[in-house]
Amino acid sequence: MPRRDDLSSILVIGSGPIVIGQACEFDYSGTQACRVLVEEGYRVVLANSNPATIMTDPEFAHRTYVEPLDVDVLAAIIERERPDAVLGTLGGQTALNLAVGLVERGVLERFGVELIGASAEAIHTAEDRERFKAAMTEIGLSVPPSGFAHNHEEALGVAEEIGFPLIVRPSFILGGAGTGIAHDLDSFRALARTAIATSPISEILIERSIAGWKEYELEVMRDRADNCVVVCSIENLDPMGVHTGDSITVAPIQTLADVEYQRMRDAAFACIRRIGVETGGSNIQFAVDPERGDMAVIEMNPRVSRSSALASKATGFPIAKIAARLAVGYTLDEIANDITRETPASFEPTIDYVVTKVPRWAFEKFPGIPDALGTSMQSVGEAMAIGRTFPESLQKALRSLEHGRWGLNCDPGETALDSVSDDELVRRASVATPDRPFQLEAAMRRGIGADRLASATGVDHWFLGQIGSIVGERERLAGRRVQNMARSDWRKAKRLGFGDAQLARLLGSTEDAVRRARLAVGVRPTFKTVDTCGAEFEAATPYHYSTYEDEDEVRPSRRPTVIVLGSGPNRIGQGIEFDYCCVQASFALRQAGYETVMVNSNPETVSTDYDTSDRLYFEPVGEEEVRNVIEAEQSVAEAGGGVVGVVVSLGGQTPLKLAGRLPRELVLGTSPEAIDLAEDRERWSALCARLEIPQPAGATATSVDEALAVLGRIGYPALLRPSYVLGGRAMEIVYDEPGLRQAMAALAPFGGTGAAGSLGREGGLSAERPVLVDRFLEDAIEVDVDAVRDRTGEIVIGGVMEHVEEAGVHSGDSACVIPPPTLPTSTVEVIEGYTRAIADALDVQGPINVQYAVKQGQVFVIEANPRASRTVPFVAKATGVPLAKVAARVIVGATLTELRAEGLLVSPGGGDRVSVKEAVLPFARFPDVDTLLGPEMRSTGEVMGTDRTFGLAFAKSQMAAGARLPDAGAVFLSLADRDKSAGLGAAVRFVELGFSLAATGGTAAFLEEHGVPVETIVAKVGEVRSGGDGEGVDAIELIASGKVKLVVNTPRGRGPRADGAYIRTTASVQGVPCLTTVAAARAAAAGIADWAGHPLTVRSLQELHQGDQLRLPL
Amino acid sequence: MSDALLVLADGAVFEGEAVGAGAPGGVATGEVVFNTVMSGYQEVITDPSYAGQVITFTYPHIGNYGVAPDDDESRRPWCRGVVVRDLAPRPSSWRSVESLGDFLERHGVPGIAGIDTRRLTRHIREAGALPCAFGPADEKTLLAAAQAEPGTDGVDLATAVSTPQPYRVGDGPLRVVAYDFGLKRAMLRRLGAMARVDVVPARTPAEEVLADRPDGVLLSNGPGDPAALGYAVDTIGAMLGEVPVFGICLGHQLLATALGGTTYKLAFGHHGGNHPVRRIESNGVEITSQNHNYAVADGSVPGADITHVNLNDGVVEGLRSRDLAAFGVQYHPEAGPGPHDAEYLFDEFLLLMEAGR
Ligand SMILES: Nc1ncnc2c1ncn2[C@@H]1O[C@H](COP(=O)(O)OP(=O)(O)O)[C@@H](O)[C@H]1O
């Protein structure tokens, strides 16, 4: 069954902002889908609110709508574009739910649009846990005993019936939000309540807990002819009870006999057929009782998922690409396997290596949140590593996390466990946390038996045995010295994944000495190929990983080669934006005739697609591995080829940190010295002084006393900033000495627990890494600038972004606007002037990002980063200038003049539009966290709203961020004293717009003084006041009552649990939009006003920036 | 574990360490082939079709879930040796009774671990299956041994692995005779459900079998070169038309030969659990378990239709006689190890037998 010719135009729905449980894997799948559908000759219309995605680059679709992902908005897009079909299975849960919404609201019917991929019926049967379980039972597959409840009473009834332990899970949710395990009635009550609230259809599944069973996943594909294949099998190291997204997972399955595996495979096919997913990929989860082998089905995701991305990278089988082809009518046997080219896609990949994925969490950013893992996903990113054995891939994966660990222990981080008693160690390991693998290794090294560890943790004996071989090797090497290591010793250690740094520590030597010594005896990495077939057929695709074997498979290269270093696992502060830059660079450089080589460890990304670059090395982005790649590339260079250099300034802080450790002559673009100068506070200040660019008063300190001395000069409030960090890591505003002491404590190297000392993990505090103590500029407007400077000194300013929230809210967490809505042109000119001066002084050759704070018209520079920034993609979408591509070309020596001539550097478009970037925060995942914004960045993703006025654009951005502004109801105000006068204007606006006001005592009094009517005066939390309409109501009750549609609460008091915190937390739990700055409140009022007056309009990027017509990268 | 070398007849050398049983004089020999299954090593190692061969597993971790008696495909391993990257130090499974290492030792099967099996596989892919020798002995000795190793062309390995005595399994309504050329138990498990199965030695004469009028005859899988089994071809020739015949793997090649077809040796054969096969009748694709070095030449079988082809390389995977009740497949519908996609073939055999009653 070939391509469907009855379709000509297809709407692809993206997955929106990066959130926990839905990250850039859907940019990878969406990008693949768009490329395939365009290749197939369809007119592709794309909707995605996330400007940081590669798929939303105008060149990937004929029409690209960066608009809120909302049924009304999609309806408007469908009405304009009249697609023949909608593809909703490649945009995660978001797209899936929207597709269902479009069906249920009759939109597809009205415009005669077909839903391809999976039918609404199939989606319902898979997603509605009740129907899913019924379906599975019907086909004879077992599921844990369970019942459903739609309210508290029902819930208790079901609990009676099934008995504890119980797991509670809401229907129609992603990433396990609101799920948990209860061992008794009390914990059950609480759990059931939140779960019912979390489910969009307020339905929960109450199920017998089988925590401790082994957990597995199969990635299955099915085509229109009912051919089914398993693309990849995955085993979770952490047993049932830890969300697969939070588990260390391994491909292929390790501990199932073939008879057991085949039974699971049959079950998977029965499942996908019963659910009725006609075409595409599905992810099916199973649990197996380690004692008796009983098998249960856990769930099915009738769409491409996080695991599909992992499976694609793990096997080389491009699930999303193929799913897109299947959706338009092809069958598996009609599609060629890209990698072998000879053989068809209708087969099951077999692999001859082991793949390990390790999640990356951000607990350090959420003080007070226990780092225990459970059935609700909490990780913000993941790293994957490939090795020939599990120990090798595990150690590489742990290195890839960039969490200050060098592998499975054998590093400074391991000392944290030294003081812990054996029993305590086992007790800690019995709770799944990010530290579990390290605890297991430490325990085994102490001789604690595998049986005891297996029963305490549920980790399978096979995995423990493998960790045991790492321990064994370490013991073998104990007391050895570099000079008495034989070739076979080096080889054995490297084959178990030990990094040179780990070995240096073991052998009491240095990383460089270790490297020299092992190279001297010929122990160097060999690069193998991911080929889907275990070497049975020749592979055409150069997708490599390093290991220590006999044979190397990297092919000769005859063209100048540029190595682009990726940004590693997603984390808060460094995410998809940087992958966007790296991918754009690869495309731009390939177009310019270079061969590009990508090095990255993040399986969710487009950069780790084997066809994004000429060669892909799936490796940790660390010094040892990057040097290996450089040497491998140099060794295969033939006439006409050769390594031109390494791009370090597009992947965020990760590659930038390596700049100084790589061969000087190979670092392209801005020099390592300049990079260091920008990071080194002393020299940087001196530079600004020389350039006469004002900075907030401040100095560096490495101890509390030094810090106090500085504060004596500059005075409070002050901002503490560690150097060499990103995302405002461990940054604090201190208002007094106790605050200061507390903040400094958090910077202490290792040993500290939880958030305190968490920075130690990332290097801690030292003479080389002092803390910056700055005067904190209150009520200042923050401004971000992205620019590119070429070797001739010409500069192009990509964009000047004015932030909505004032300085003090991390640039990554505040909304920002292009063009600046309030800054006078004179100020913008000053800012551009400073930016030029700084770029010149640093002799920047490539991208630079500078941040400013404008206080009472005076411009202060906060920091400059001589690298691509988080905002580059947003600027590109807002102006139509492909800034990342321009930067990449400039880095390898092109001049802006040349790029203009080429037509790559175009003049900014979209002049008549306002674009707003809004941050998306993960508070819904962490109900106990204060939603107050601060200098430590906590957002996971971003959305963009663009329209004719600031108000409309802001309103769209809020809608896109999932906090749709209300059009009526009550606005609840609770303002800090210093914000009251500023808040007045906003309050007046709300009343004019027909909202009623509620406020806490002080705020109410202030407003009424100024003649603003306040309908409800509420008591401070806890204290019930008499008199006023607020009789007996406190803020929490009022918000919980549902009358309040918008909360404006600015900080009062500094305690983390100050009154306001309760208000903000309740709002976020109740899903009421909550603004924590007056600036945002004003913006919201403007938005509501404009929104009321204007009908919803949508525009594609191609229309906004004329001339942006489709030009596929390659 | 002592250091050991693997040396191929063409001189290629691989470093590893000895595992499993010790080989006489520190030298084990055989024809080296590879198998790409990621699970099912025990079934592969106990499959008589590997008689005379040294099995390289492309998946690096072998022995993970130990050894379970239920997974034996015959009464003992017949292969000459096992080559792996890593032999599990600590197997883990509720089904396991011993580690693979102990199993190999108990059955006298030598092995070598720590080998760059990917390099070896790529080598075999280029050079074709070739004789090898491995063990703790020195390189020169091993090379000589490898070059002295005859290989499998023209050798009758089936008689050697076949059951010496007839035996009976299953209690289904029908009566099937299974010719054991290296029979896998998985076939008996499938047939046993539908028939009473008499397993007979490879050299059992046709008259004897036809004498007690079975409903059908199964020609089993088995090792080596079909061209070396003239006696079997004659036997089959005598039975064709008299009784429904179903051939699997070697049995399929023998059937084809008996029908007048010819066979040839593939460069490195098909050994894995993921080969896509087109079922021409339905145009559907089935993922199959495969293990053969020889194949039936396309278009060489008069009076038969090709029913299945391999989508990777077009090799004939199945055929059916137009006017005689006989069909065969080159791959393994009984799985063990591998997918169950082709189980329906046993039902087709059932229908054929019922039709013949
Ligand atoms: N009955 C159960 N007992 C114990 N743990 C369970 C059970 N069901 C699910 N889990 C755990 O919860 C996690 C999330 O459940 P799942 O159904 O996959 O939800 P999601 O849609 O969030 O992936 C699973 O990965 C598994 O570890």
Ligand SMILES: Nc1ncnc2c1ncn2[C@@H]1O[C@H](COP(=O)(O)OP(=O)(O)O)[C@@H](O)[C@H]1O
């Ligand atoms: N002196 C200051 N006064 C007010 N706010 C500041 C000051 N310095 C930094 N900030 C705020 O802290 C945030 C983080 O600081 P920054 O240096 O940008 O850290 P990072 O490099 O992690 O982005 C900035 O976005 C800004 O909002």
Ligand SMILES: [Mg+2]
């Ligand atoms: Mg799941």
Ligand SMILES: [Mg+2]
């Ligand atoms: Mg910043």
